[in-house]
Amino acid sequence: xxxxxxxxxMTATEGAIVQINCTYQTSGFNGLFWYQQHAGEAPxxxxxxxxxxxxxxxxxxSFLSRSKGYSYLLLKELQMKDSASYLCAVxxxxxxxxxGAGTKLIIKx
Amino acid sequence: DAMVIQNPxxxxxxxxKPVTLSCSQTLNHNVMYWYQQKSSQAPKLLFHYYDKDFNNxxxxxxxxxxxxxxxxxxxxxxxxxxxxxxxxxxCATSISGTGANVLTFGAGSRLxxx
Numbered sequence: 130x131x132x133x134x135x136x137x138x139m140t141a142t143e144g145a146i147v148q149i150n151c152t153y154q155t156s157g158f159n160g161l162f163w164y165q166q167h168a169g170e171a172p173x174x175x176x177x178x179x180x181x182x183x184x185x186x187x188x189x190x191s192f193l194s195r196s197k198g199y200s201y202l203l204l205k206e207l208q209m210k211d212s213a214s215y216l217c218a219v220x221x222x223x224x225x226x227x228x229g230a231g232t233k234l235i236i237k238x
Numbered sequence: 239d240a241m242v243i244q245n246p247x248x249x250x251x252x253x254x255k256p257v258t259l260s261c262s263q264t265l266n267h268n269v270m271y272w273y274q275q276k277s278s279q280a281p282k283l284l285f286h287y288y289d290k291d292f293n294n295x296x297x298x299x300x301x302x303x304x305x306x307x308x309x310x311x312x313x314x315x316x317x318x319x320x321x322x323x324x325x326x327x328x329c330a331t332s333i334s335g336t337g338a339n340v341l342t343f344g345a346g347s348r349l350x351x352x
Contacts, residue, residue, distance in 0.1 A: 133280070160338060171328055171343035172281070179338070216280070226341075228280035 157222020261329030
């Protein structure tokens with residue numbers, strides 16, 4: 130079966146750095162996505178990795194290792210508005226998106 | 239601004255009373271999706287359309303139907319909602335192809351079943 134694993138919940142402090150990990154086992158690989166979802170709202174796109182390495186976009190960075198089936202999302206200079214769920218999703222060999230259940234990130238002052 | 243609009247944002251229905259949720263898009267994307275998402279769970283794909291081609295996920299219950307009368311609009315019909323169908327229903331669009339094909343989501347329709 131296909132599977133995406135993420136921690137259920139993480140807590141971090143405003144101004145700090147947090148790393149959210151995602152491991153995947155899928156039938157093939159055609160890219161990995163991170164989406165942010167605030168409570169009661171729709172997911173919004175954060176990042177896309179298809180090659181190994183780090184993609185940086187402002188305060189957010191995403192890393193991919195295809196050989197390890199592993200990605201992380203790094204959030205720097207945390208702000209209260211970053212409190213949200215972060216969803217990892219992988220596009221498999223059929224270009225179907227396999228979603229993780231998301232990591233709920235709680236930011237404390 | 240180009241966007242994906244879902245109506246209604248909140249829908250309350252009674253057990254067994256049919257419901258229709260709508261989605262419209264101004265992005266001119268050829269692919270449209272309906273997802274069901276329950277609290278703290280991954281979005282679950284119900285259907286998607288590549289242009290007019292309808293694709294039904296194998297485990298989508300028969301109680302759920304969909305229509306796409308044109309490129310811009312898509313509807314989700316729940317014929318006889320049960321308590322287990324209470325969820326957020328998300329419409330999303332993308333362009334097809336082998337690239338990133340990022341999904342753009344609507345704000346969602348939250349369904350409550352009494």
